[in-house]
Amino acid sequence: MIKSSSAAPEKEIVTSVSKLNGKTPSGDLNDKWSKYKSSIKLVNPANKRKFNVIVVGTGLAGASASATLAELGYNVKTFCIQDTPRRAHSIAAQGGINAAKNYQNDGDSVHRLFIDTIKGGDYRAREANVHRLAEISTSIIDQCVAQGVPFARDYGGLLTNRSFGGAQVSRTFYARGQTGQQLLLGAYSSMMRQAAKKQIDFYPNREMLDLILVDGVARGIVVRNLKTGEIESHTAEAVVLCTGGYGNVYYLSTNGKGSNATAAWRCHQKGALMANPCFAQIHPTCIPASGDFQSKLTLMSESLRNDGRVWVPKSQEDKREPDLIPDSDRDYFLERMYPAYGNLVPRDVGSRAIKRVCDDGLGLEPTGKAVYLDFGSAIDRLGNKNISEKYGNLFDMYQTITGDSPYKKPMKIYPAIHYIMGGLWVDYDLMSNIPGLFVLGEANFSDHGANRLGASALMQGLADGYFVIPYTLGNYLASNSFEPVSQNSEEVKEGVEFAKNKSKSLMNIKGSSTVLELHRELGAVMWDLVGMSRTKESLTEAIEKIPQIKEKFWNDLKIVGDDSNLNKALENAGRLADFIELGELMATDALNREESCGAHFREEYQTEEGEPLRNDGQFDFVAAWEYVPNGNPILHKEDLDYKFVEMTQRNYK
Amino acid sequence: MADKLNLQLQVWRQDSSEATGEFHYYSMKDVPVDISFLEMLDILNEDLTKDGIMPISFDSDCREGICGTCGFVINGIAHGPEKKTTVCQLHMRHFKDGDTLVIEPFRATPFKIVRDLVVDRSSFDRIIQAGGFISANTGNAPDANSILISKDQVEDAFDSAACIGCGACVASCPNASGALFTSAKISHLSKLPQGKVEASERVTNMVKTMDSEGFGSCSNHAECEAVCPKGISISNIALMRKSLLKSII
Numbered sequence: 001m002i003k004s005s006s007a008a009p010e011k012e013i014v015t016s017v018s019k020l021n022g023k024t025p026s027g028d029l030n031d032k033w034s035k036y037k038s039s040i041k042l043v044n045p046a047n048k049r050k051f052n053v054i055v056v057g058t059g060l061a062g063a064s065a066s067a068t069l070a071e072l073g074y075n076v077k078t079f080c081i082q083d084t085p086r087r088a089h090s091i092a093a094q095g096g097i098n099a100a101k102n103y104q105n106d107g108d109s110v111h112r113l114f115i116d117t118i119k120g121g122d123y124r125a126r127e128a129n130v131h132r133l134a135e136i137s138t139s140i141i142d143q144c145v146a147q148g149v150p151f152a153r154d155y156g157g158l159l160t161n162r163s164f165g166g167a168q169v170s171r172t173f174y175a176r177g178q179t180g181q182q183l184l185l186g187a188y189s190s191m192m193r194q195a196a197k198k199q200i201d202f203y204p205n206r207e208m209l210d211l212i213l214v215d216g217v218a219r220g221i222v223v224r225n226l227k228t229g230e231i232e233s234h235t236a237e238a239v240v241l242c243t244g245g246y247g248n249v250y251y252l253s254t255n256g257k258g259s260n261a262t263a264a265w266r267c268h269q270k271g272a273l274m275a276n277p278c279f280a281q282i283h284p285t286c287i288p289a290s291g292d293f294q295s296k297l298t299l300m301s302e303s304l305r306n307d308g309r310v311w312v313p314k315s316q317e318d319k320r321e322p323d324l325i326p327d328s329d330r331d332y333f334l335e336r337m338y339p340a341y342g343n344l345v346p347r348d349v350g351s352r353a354i355k356r357v358c359d360d361g362l363g364l365e366p367t368g369k370a371v372y373l374d375f376g377s378a379i380d381r382l383g384n385k386n387i388s389e390k391y392g393n394l395f396d397m398y399q400t401i402t403g404d405s406p407y408k409k410p411m412k413i414y415p416a417i418h419y420i421m422g423g424l425w426v427d428y429d430l431m432s433n434i435p436g437l438f439v440l441g442e443a444n445f446s447d448h449g450a451n452r453l454g455a456s457a458l459m460q461g462l463a464d465g466y467f468v469i470p471y472t473l474g475n476y477l478a479s480n481s482f483e484p485v486s487q488n489s490e491e492v493k494e495g496v497e498f499a500k501n502k503s504k505s506l507m508n509i510k511g512s513s514t515v516l517e518l519h520r521e522l523g524a525v526m527w528d529l530v531g532m533s534r535t536k537e538s539l540t541e542a543i544e545k546i547p548q549i550k551e552k553f554w555n556d557l558k559i560v561g562d563d564s565n566l567n568k569a570l571e572n573a574g575r576l577a578d579f580i581e582l583g584e585l586m587a588t589d590a591l592n593r594e595e596s597c598g599a600h601f602r603e604e605y606q607t608e609e610g611e612p613l614r615n616d617g618q619f620d621f622v623a624a625w626e627y628v629p630n631g632n633p634i635l636h637k638e639d640l641d642y643k644f645v646e647m648t649q650r651n652y653k
Numbered sequence: 654m655a656d657k658l659n660l661q662l663q664v665w666r667q668d669s670s671e672a673t674g675e676f677h678y679y680s681m682k683d684v685p686v687d688i689s690f691l692e693m694l695d696i697l698n699e700d701l702t703k704d705g706i707m708p709i710s711f712d713s714d715c716r717e718g719i720c721g722t723c724g725f726v727i728n729g730i731a732h733g734p735e736k737k738t739t740v741c742q743l744h745m746r747h748f749k750d751g752d753t754l755v756i757e758p759f760r761a762t763p764f765k766i767v768r769d770l771v772v773d774r775s776s777f778d779r780i781i782q783a784g785g786f787i788s789a790n791t792g793n794a795p796d797a798n799s800i801l802i803s804k805d806q807v808e809d810a811f812d813s814a815a816c817i818g819c820g821a822c823v824a825s826c827p828n829a830s831g832a833l834f835t836s837a838k839i840s841h842l843s844k845l846p847q848g849k850v851e852a853s854e855r856v857t858n859m860v861k862t863m864d865s866e867g868f869g870s871c872s873n874h875a876e877c878e879a880v881c882p883k884g885i886s887i888s889n890i891a892l893m894r895k896s897l898l899k900s901i902i
């Protein structure tokens with residue numbers, strides 16, 4: 001491949017001249033997916049059982065993909081790190097799932113969901129993928145109801161909706177504040193049904209540590225049995241990676257403690273491109289950190305902004321209890337700054353506004369890093385009972401953690417890392433640049449551009465798993481021929497060796513810093529320098545500091561015990577090693593993107609009002625990075641080339 | 654209330670399923686009251702690691718009370734003293750300075766100890782495999798609004814569906830019964846019109862598997878309901894018995 005050198009700031013970035021091709025089908029946007037489906041190659045029903053498919057991950061994406069592929073007749077092997085598939089991180093999603101059903105007759109349509117998602121993502125997502133997602137959205141709700149998901153209903157027995165940020169229609173379906181739980185249990189139960197039929201073999205307590213490539217094609221994985229420490233290899237005709245997001249690179253995030261980048265990163269090291277890794281979403285409404293021992297941050301669902309109003313006292317000196325501060329002395333700053341969307345602005349916009357008022361010294365005591373989310377007027381209008389029906393479990397959770405009741409006192413909230421838009425690069429088929437390696441759900445980069453709208457991750461995970469992969473994987477399997485891969489092949493043995501050595505080398509460092517200490521150190525660098533707002537200086541500093549953490553990690557890590565049985569510190573150490581490398585790539589990506597878009601806010605590039613200033617001429621591309629061992633990554637670009645939507649400046653005012 | 658606590662911990666340590674376990678004793682100083690129980694154990698584990706002692710293995714993931722990963726027994730009560738709270742959501746403000754806390758894994762024949770406080774709950778997956786689903790292949794579903802379900806009915810089903818599968822019910826039952834877990838899934842599905850078609854087969858198969866996995870039978874102690882972090886009601890067990898009878902007749 002010919003490479004050209006473009007002088008990016010300080011760090012020299014080598015850019016590949018050949019452009020990446022997303023393989024979007026031709027034709028009108030509305031017809032692409034249906035045309036695709038009717039023109040692909042199919043695997044005949046009797047042949048499906050000859051194909052083995054590995055699915056890694058059992059969140060919404062992995063569980064729905066496993067169940068659906070098994071229903072079709074493929075032999076599925078499914079892996080997850082938890083002790084049962086039902087505990088995947090998707091279980092924690094609270095607020096809801098979008099779908100363009102237009103049950104509310106409020107003007108929703110596939111087109112409007114498509115436009116909202118594209119605009120919400122600040123024009124950095126691929127048009128055709130997003131349109132497909134909007135088209136599929138309606139079938140997801142049907143499928144989930146058929147499985148017994150108890151979505152909220154009205155007195156007449158019909159489904160009801162709530163509103164989420166970045167939309168002016170009510171299209172979010174919800175199951176109390178536990179939507180992710182109910183959707184995942186639905187997908188999990190379908191998976192268990194197939195497991196009973198022996199159509200799925202599932203392997204809990206397994207962590208994928210390597211991807212097996214044969215002649216450049218994904219043919220299997222190497223996993224560690226987390227209970228016994230054994231290293232196992234599994235081969236198949238295709239690998240479907242559904243391993244979720246990597247928000248924990250920041251140490252504190254709303255993600256589950258086990259959420260990690262390891263599977264994705266090992267694929268990256270084997271050649272899979274990592275796209276837009278710096279696009280990390282910060283959620284405006286989380287419970288603020290209380291002290292040094294904080295192990296994670298708890299989200300307070302966006303749905304709360306349907307009725308909660310965000311404010312701070314107008315004056316820095318005003319130390320009165322919130323209920324003693326009259327309306328005239330409060331600044332409902334989101335309503336003031338964005339009258340059209342008010343409290344329901346997209347997450348990136350809301351988070352930055354909160355940060356700004358806190359940076360201006362108006363944040364609440366004791367840390368100065370909190371604002372009120374107040375239900376007072378909603379309770380006056382609707383009554384406690386009504387509010388409790390809608391948000392009861394969230395209010396209880398808030399009270400459990402903070403000791404304060406939101407019925408009596410406004411919540412205190414502050415932004416926190418929540419979701420990763422970036423991820424492994426995939427084409428329209430959701431296949432990475434490695435043939436046979438498909439990537440679904442939060443682990444891929446494709447649908448949310450530079451910012452995800454609330455209630456759209458669940459939609460995407462289930463769209464990918466229930467309705468996209470059954471078609472695109474079938475097409476791949478039908479179009480290629482496969483030689484069997486022996487367990488004794490060099491490729492398999494190498495993978496196993498690699499995984500064994502990795503554990504051994506971590507155990508052998510025998511230094512004095514714990515995984516937690518080093519992870520906190522990385523998290524602080526990431527949050528301060530590659531966080532909510534970024535500058536050339538901060539990113540350059542991060543790129544200097546992260547290798548120092550890496551150095552310390554590999555020289556001074558301390559793990560007690562051994563690698564031949566359950567050892568949580570060893571698991572976490574392996575994940576941290578990958579987070580460190582990923583963190584550096586995120587900083588590099590953020591430094592290279594000399595514009596602001598969505599959640600990626602570079603202070604140098606903003607409008608007079610402080611809104612992100614995109615640079616469409618120069619940066620309307622997907623930045624997909626190639627791993628270079630011990631060297632600088634190579635940048636591959638996919639031009640976004642919008643054909644159906646006009647890129648405009650987002651305006652939520 | 655003091656904002657820092659001094660505590661005595663008595664923790665079950667066991668290296669593997671086969672090993673014999675025993676209690677180990679640890680003193681904790683200046684534990685902030687605002688942190689969670691698991692964060693308190695995180696601190697202890699940091700200290701143990703520094704001293705070259707194997708940290709205590711315990712499971713957790715969401716730390717928000719929804720994934721059902723965490724769970725052990727504190728002073729004889731599964732998930733500790735607070736009602737409707739998982740250990741990950743239990744905060745130290747509920748304890749007193751000078752308290753002694755005895756921490757043990759969930760003990761029950763069907764839950765083998767893996768290490769320290771981590772137990773194997775895979776029997777729950779096998780119970781679900783026996784029938785805890787509605788047979789609806791992807792792509793077959795009618796429009797979601799074509800099935801009318803009253804608000805009360807769906808809320809009632811939800812109350813059963815809220816189970817997080819943590820296993821506290823089993824650990825607190827003198828018979829190590831899996832009845833609350835099993836009946837919650839059976840009720841969730843059979844309370845909905847979509848789930849009625851397979852109701853009789855479901856209850857028969859799930860109960861059979863529950864028995865064969867080594868769970869004891871329910872003799873109405875109701876300890877399960879008392880410790881359930883999600884407040885799953887034992888009325889689910891009554892419903893399960895009723896449908897089981899119906900399916901036999």
Ligand SMILES: Cc1cc2nc3c(=O)[nH]c(=O)nc-3n(C[C@H](O)[C@H](O)[C@H](O)COP(=O)(O)OP(=O)(O)OC[C@H]3O[C@@H](n4cnc5c(N)ncnc54)[C@H](O)[C@@H]3O)c2cc1C
Nearest residue numbers: 057058059060061081090095096208244441442455457458
């Ligand atoms: C608190 C919270 C609330 C949210 N609320 C909403 C909401 O209301 N609406 C919405 O749309 N989105 C919401 N989101 C986002 C959404 O939940 C996630 O983006 C989505 O669930 C991700 O699903 P997934 O299937 O891609 O991955 P996950 O659910 O994260 O699953 C990852 C799977 O991969 C497995 N895995 C990971 N690494 C490995 C490895 N190395 N080897 C083997 N297996 C591995 C794990 O075991 C797990 O099974 C929320 C997120 C959080 C954190």
Ligand code: FES
Nearest residue numbers: 714716721723741
């Ligand atoms: S860790 Fe998820 S319920 Fe406690």
